[in-house]
Amino acid sequence: QVQLVQSGAEVRKPGASVKLSCRASGYTFTSYTIHWVRQAPGQRLEWMGWINIGNGNTKYSQKFQGRVTITRDTSASTAYMELSSLRSDDTSVYYCARDLFGVGYSSSFDYWGQGTLVTVS
Amino acid sequence: QSVLTQPPSASGTPGQRVTISCSGSSSNSGSNTVNWYQQLPGAAPKLLIYSNNQRPSGVPDRFSGSKSGTSASLAISRLQSEDEADYYCASWDGSLNGPVFGGGTKLTVL
Numbered sequence: 460q461v462q463l464v465q466s467g468a469e470v471r472k473p474g475a476s477v478k479l480s481c482r483a484s485g486y487t488f489t490s491y492t493i494h495w496v497r498q499a500p501g502q503r504l505e506w507m508g509w510i511n512i513g514n515g516n517t518k519y520s521q522k523f524q525g526r527v528t529i530t531r532d533t534s535a536s537t538a539y540m541e542l543s544s545l546r547s548d549d550t551s552v553y554y555c556a557r558d559l560f561g562v563g564y565s566s567s568f569d570y571w572g573q574g575t576l577v578t579v580s
Numbered sequence: 581q582s583v584l585t586q587p588p589s590a591s592g593t594p595g596q597r598v599t600i601s602c603s604g605s606s607s608n609s610g611s612n613t614v615n616w617y618q619q620l621p622g623a624a625p626k627l628l629i630y631s632n633n634q635r636p637s638g639v640p641d642r643f644s645g646s647k648s649g650t651s652a653s654l655a656i657s658r659l660q661s662e663d664e665a666d667y668y669c670a671s672w673d674g675s676l677n678g679p680v681f682g683g684g685t686k687l688t689v690l
Contacts, residue, residue, distance in 0.1 A: 494679075504617075504625065504668055504681040520678050554624055566670040566679035567615050569636060571624035
């Protein structure tokens with residue numbers, strides 16, 4: 460069965476960086492794009508960017524451009540999201556999610572990781 | 581910023597039918613398909629409806645979606661207590677060049 464398993468909770472100080480992981484199993488990792496979406500406490504879901512696992516191409520939300528880097532390690536079936544220059548309002552649960560259509564240019568995410576809480580304080 | 585607008589709350593009694601609306605603009609729901617997600621407390625979102633009205637495998641047919649113009653709706657029939665959750669709509673936004681989400685609707689089963 461398809462699973463996305465994310466790394467554990469992190470605590471960082473303002474100005475620091477954090478790198479989260481998302482390990483995939485149960486499907487051909489290189490055939491689907493992975494998105495990163497975050498949710499601040501009581502707030503709406505917010506898309507951060509995606510990575511085409513097959514060719515490594517990325518696309519980032521303009522809001523996070525320059526602060527976010529999404530990478531992948533196909534040998535480990537793992538995607539990563541690094542966010543730098545952290546601020547208190549970056550405190551959120553961060554999710555990785557698989558693109559239903561595999562392509563990236565969609566808002567259809569069929570499998571989600573369990574989420575990783577990042578606290579900036 | 582282009583966003584999708586949902587009512588903050590909705591409610592119904594077991595067995596009833598409830599609908600949740602999602603209003604957007606020409607850059608998102610007006611020109612792209614709408615998806616719906618269910619988020620139970622403390623859990624990750626789950627895809628409920630994609631491409632306006634398609635249900636992924638395993639989603640009960642009590643859940644249905646529709647879209648007209650820039651507005652979309654999620655309907656839940658034969659409401660059950662386990663349907664109590666937050667529901668989010670989402671669509672690709674051509675102006676922002678990325679997905680956007682609604683603010684979420686908290687469904688209470690009375």
